[in-house]
Amino acid sequence: MKYLIALLGALLWANTATAIGPWNRECEGETPCLLGDRSYHVRAPDDWDGVTPLPVMLHFHGWQRQGTLIVQHQRISGATHRRGVLLVAPNGLGRSWDFWHAGTDDVGFARAVLQDVKERYPVLADQVFVSGYSWGSNMAWRFVCEDGADVAALLAISGTLSQTEDCATAPREVRQVYGLNDQVLDYPYGPNGELDYPVYLWREKFGCDTGAPQGLWNARDFLTFERTTWDCSGGRVSLDIHPGGHFIPHGWIARQLDELLGLPNSYP
Template structure:
C-alpha cells in the first residue's frame, strides 16, 4: 500500500492523524534501513543542543494502553545489544520497548553520564536523565502507553544511569532494575519511593561487587569516582523506600535472593546475589558482548557455565508486580 493510500484511509479521523504521521515516518525509516535489532525502528529527538536517538519496538496489540520498558545498554554498547534481550518478551506480553543510545566515539560505542562513570558522556557533561525523560515523552506521543506502568532497566553503565533516573523521575517510574551496575555515594535523595531490583555477580571484574575502582583497566580509566559496593545501593533504596521489615533471605541453587518489605507505597527492594556471576546479563547469549568487544577475553569474571537465572524473566516478573 502506498503512503498516499494509507493516509487516505484515515483522512477523516483527525485524532488518528498524529499517530499516522509517526507511523509513516517509521515505515520510511524501515524502508531506508534505519532499523535496529529485531525490527526496532530508530527515532531521533532533540534534547538541549543535541540530537539523540533510540530504538523503538512496539509490540502492543489492541487499543488498550500497555507498559513501556526502557532498556539502557552498557558502556561501550548500543541499543542493538539490549533489544534482543527483550524482543521475545515484548512480543509475548505485548510491550513497548525503548532502547536509548548513549554518547560515544562512534555510532556503535555509547556511554552514559552516571556522574562517576563513564567516558565521553561524563567528560561532555551530557544530561542523560533529561534524555530518558524526553524518550518517555516521545514514546508516549507515538504509542498507547500506560503512564502508570513505565519501567526502566539497565546493564553496567546503563544500570548506573538507571539508579539516577529512578531517583530523579520517581514520579513517573513504576519500578526499576539494575544488572551489574553501581552507585557512587554522591546521589541526591530520591524524590519518591521506587520499587528496585538489583542483580549482581560476586565475581564481576568490571563493576566490582565490593566497590572501588574497576579491576578492568580501561573501565577504571573511564571512572571519575570509585564504585560503591553493591550493598550500598541495596541499602540506599531500602532507606529511600522506607523499608522497615527485616529482609527475607532465600537460598536457591546458584543464587540468593534478599527481599525487603514493609516499604512505603509497597516499593519493595529485591536483591539477587549470584556468587559465581560475572559481568553479564544472566541468561543472555550476548551478555558478555560489551566486555569481549573491548578485549576482555571470554569472560568478565565468574563462571562461563549456564546462568542460574534469566535476568529478563526475573525483571519482567518484578515489573509486573508494580504499578505507579
Template sequence: MRIFFLLAVLSYLLPSVAQASEAPCGPEAACEIEGGSYHLLTPPEWDGEKALPAIFFYHGHRSSGTSVFRGGALKSVFAEAGYLVIAPNGATAPGSDVRRWPARPGAGRDDVAFSLAVLEDAAGRVPINRERVYASGFSAGGSMAWMMACYAGEHFAGFVSISGALRRPVPKETCPAGPVRLLQIHGFADRTVPLEGRGIGDWHQGDVFESFGLARRTANCRSQPDEITLDADFRCREWTSCDSGALKLCLHDGGHGLPKGWADLGRDWLEAPLR
C-alpha cells in the same frame, strides 16, 4: 508530479498508529529527537490501538540501543508479553563514537531530562500505559536505571538494574525522587563492576551496598531483609516492610554479564503486587 501528489495523499490517509509502529523508526532505525536518539520495539501481536506497558532498557558502555534487541530476552520475555521496549542511545563524548552513560549529575548530557523526553516522544508514536512504565539496564545502563530511580523515580513504576549501581556522588540522606520499587541483579564474581564498585580516573562506579543503604533510608525500610530466598540460579534478599516501595538484591555466581533468567526474574518483580 501526479505520482508525487498521489503518494502524498496515500501517506496522509494511512492510520497514524500504523505510521508510529512501522515507520520511521524501530529496533534498527533510530527515532531522532533533540539531543539524541532511541530505538523501540512493539509487541508482535499488538492491535495498533491498545495502550502498552513500556520498559526502558539502557545499554552498556560502548554499546547502543539497537544492540540490546539482539540478545533475545527483551523480545521473548517483554515484547512478546505485550510490552513496548524503548532503548535510548547513550551520548558520545566529543571526538569519539563510543556511546556511554556517565550516570551521575553534571557529567555530559542531562540524561535524566533526555530520558523523559524520549518517553514523551515514544508516547506520541505509540500509546503508552503511563501507570506501567519501567526502567532497566545493564552495567553502565544499570547505573543509569539507578539514576532514574533516584532522581526521576516518580515517572516510573519500577526498576531493574543488572551489574550497575548508583554512581558517586550519591545524595547524602535520601533520593530526591522518593521511594521506588527496585531490583538489583549482580554477579558475585563480577570484577568489571564489583559489588563494592571501583574508582576509574576521577570518578567511582558506586557501591551496591551503599546504593541499597540510600534506597532503604529513602523508603524507610528496616536494615535486615524481610525475606531471603535461595535457588539454583539466584540468592535474593528482599525488603518489603517499607513505608513505600520495595527493594530486592539478587546475586548469581557469574561475573559481568546478563545471567540466564534475568528477564523472567525482572518481569516477575515488576509485575508482582506490592505486599
C-alpha cells in the same frame, strides 16, 4: 534547554500523532527514532494489536553499545516482546552515559524519549519500568534518582550509584541483581563486608527495616540467585545475588516482568 525544545516539539506533534494513530511505527527495530540531535530504538510486542495500551521498559545499554543491540538481545527484548511490553532503548552519546553527577543532560534526554514514545504509542502510565546493564545500570539509577517519581520499578543489572547519593525522587520499587565475582564493576560490599549494601541507598530512602530472605531461585540450571526483599514504608526493594560475573543473567529480566505484571513465571 534543547530537550525542553524537543519536548515542546513532541507536544505540538500530538495532534498529528492522534490522527495517524498508535500504529504509527515507522521507526521500529533497527531504524532509529530521531529526537533532536539524538535517537532511540523501540520494539513493540510481536502480537500487539496496534491499539491496546502497553507497559514500557526503558533500557539503558552498556558501555560501547547502542540501542540496535538492545532491541535484538534475547535476554532483554526476548523478555519484553513475549510479555506484551514495549521496549525503548535510548542511544548514549559516544556509546556511553553521563551518570557521574546530578544534573546530567542524559536525564533530560531520557525524559524526552519517554515523552516522544507516549506520542507514538499508547502507554500505561502506571507501568513504566526503567532498566539498564553495567554503565547503563548506573544511568538507570541516575534517572530514577532525579526523575523517577512516575517509574513503577527500577530493574538494575550489575551497576549502581554511590550509596551516599542524595536522590530527589525514587521509583515505587527497586530490583537489583549483582554477581559476587563481577570483575568489571566490583560487587559493592558494605563498609563491614555487608552483602546487602548494593541497595543501601534505597533501603534508607524507603525507610526499610530488616530484609527477609526469600531463598534460592533460578531460571536456568547453571545459575542460582539468592533473593532478599524489603517491604518498606516508602516502597519495595529486592536484591538478587549470584556467584557469577559481569553479565545480564539468563531469565532475570523475564522473571522481574512476570512478577511485576502478575504473569506466570516462564522462560524465556
